[in-house]
Amino acid sequence: MWQAKDFQQKVINYYRQHGRKHLPWQGTKDAYRIWLSEIMLQQTQVATVIPYYQNFLDKFPTVTDLAEASSDEVMHLWSGLGYYSRARNLHKAAKMVAEEFNGDFPQTQEAIESLPGVGRSTAGAIAAFAFDQPTAILDGNVKRVLARCYGIEGWAGKASVLKALWQRAEKNTPAQDTAQYNQAMMDLGAVVCTRSKPRCDQCPLSENCYALKQDAIAQLPGKKPKKARPKRSVYWLICLENEQVLLQKRPPSGIWGGLWCFPELEQTEQAPPHEQKLDSFIHKFSHYDLEVQPLLVKKLDNTGIMEPIELESFALNFLQQKTAEIGLPTPVTKVLDSLN
DNA sequence: TAACCGTGGCG
DNA sequence: TCGCCAAGGTT
Numbered sequence: 309m310w311q312a313k314d315f316q317q318k319v320i321n322y323y324r325q326h327g328r329k330h331l332p333w334q335g336t337k338d339a340y341r342i343w344l345s346e347i348m349l350q351q352t353q354v355a356t357v358i359p360y361y362q363n364f365l366d367k368f369p370t371v372t373d374l375a376e377a378s379s380d381e382v383m384h385l386w387s388g389l390g391y392y393s394r395a396r397n398l399h400k401a402a403k404m405v406a407e408e409f410n411g412d413f414p415q416t417q418e419a420i421e422s423l424p425g426v427g428r429s430t431a432g433a434i435a436a437f438a439f440d441q442p443t444a445i446l447d448g449n450v451k452r453v454l455a456r457c458y459g460i461e462g463w464a465g466k467a468s469v470l471k472a473l474w475q476r477a478e479k480n481t482p483a484q485d486t487a488q489y490n491q492a493m494m495d496l497g498a499v500v501c502t503r504s505k506p507r508c509d510q511c512p513l514s515e516n517c518y519a520l521k522q523d524a525i526a527q528l529p530g531k532k533p534k535k536a537r538p539k540r541s542v543y544w545l546i547c548l549e550n551e552q553v554l555l556q557k558r559p560p561s562g563i564w565g566g567l568w569c570f571p572e573l574e575q576t577e578q579a580p581p582h583e584q585k586l587d588s589f590i591h592k593f594s595h596y597d598l599e600v601q602p603l604l605v606k607k608l609d610n611t612g613i614m615e616p617i618e619l620e621s622f623a624l625n626f627l628q629q630k631t632a633e634i635g636l637p638t639p640v641t642k643v644l645d646s647l648n
Numbered sequence: 649t650a651a652c653c654g655t656g657g658c659g
Numbered sequence: 660t661c662g663c664c665a666a667g668g669t670t
Contacts, residue, residue: 349666356656357666390654393669427668447666467649494666503664504659534662561670563653593654594664638655 449497
């Protein structure tokens with residue numbers, strides 16, 4: 309079992325020799341930029357985030373710019389990145405920073421964690437990277453490294469396992485060079501201690517790793533118990549008129565909250581009146597499959613089928629490639645593209 | 649506690 | 660091709 313001090317030294321030394329130091333959000337102490345990167349990186353890989361991060365900063369260079377933006381603008385720049393509650397919370401939090409914190413990003417872990425969308429680990433990361441505080445993080449990378457190195461068994465979704473991981477994370481996090489240490493742990497998990505086929509020959513902790521010693525790498529960390537994925541089937545009503553298409557803003561909570569979609573109906577045996585069936589497809593979410601049957605329809609207000617749906621309609625001039633500044637889910641964008 | 653919330657890459 | 664899951668947080 310590693311002593312915390314030796315562990316820290318090995319990890320920081322690894323960072324100085326092999327760590328990532330030139331990611332777009334590194335080399336700045338701007339808490340806004342660090343916060344933005346941490347939110348975008350939640351459950352999302354680095355390569356996916358980079359172009360979104362650049363676009364977002366070009367449009368909103370400061371937290372005040374973000375606070376003053378419309379929600380459609382914000383959702384537009386987030387379109388395709390997924391987990392859209394992150395964008396809604398980001399916008400809400402920017403307004404909080406502007407109003408309640410007078411534009412100055414909060415500097416204590418507790419105050420940072422009070423922002424919507426910022427949990428314990430993200431707050432720890434921001435406090436360490438932006439303000440050099442000795443705060444611990446516990447993302448998927450750190451969990452994997454600690455679970456293997458110390459033989460912490462079970463799925464991290466279980467409270468007892470999560471508690472043990474946090475205790476170990478707190479114990480191992482140094483009071484000095486915390487930012488380097490935190491970055492090093494994420495680099496180790498992302499580059500060396502990968503989920504499958506870890507590069508143990510490159511790992512500074514391999515001489516004292518529980519999983520390696522016990523030949524239990526595949527068993528650590530514990531996996532989430534898997535369950536059956538339900539399937540939901542819907543119609544998407546595509547109403548074209550004068551080179552425009554009718555879209556509808558989805559409610560703020562639930563899937564694709566705050567984004568614009570085609571009017572949607574649960575599939576029934578009898579399809580609503582339509583001109584033409586387009587190719588159906590299945591969009592796979594992490595927790596269910598969505599079968600979509602797009603239907604070209606005439607005017608919606610004459611058919612009666614739109615009765616339950618509030619016609620907060622919006623015309624998108626897609627035929628001229630003039631995409632409006634609104635948020636669109638990826639499969640909606642694909643259907644729109646296919647119409648051209 | 650467990651379900652919910654997106655998308656893309658990888659083995 | 661398909662299951663898995665990634666710099667998690669909220670309800």
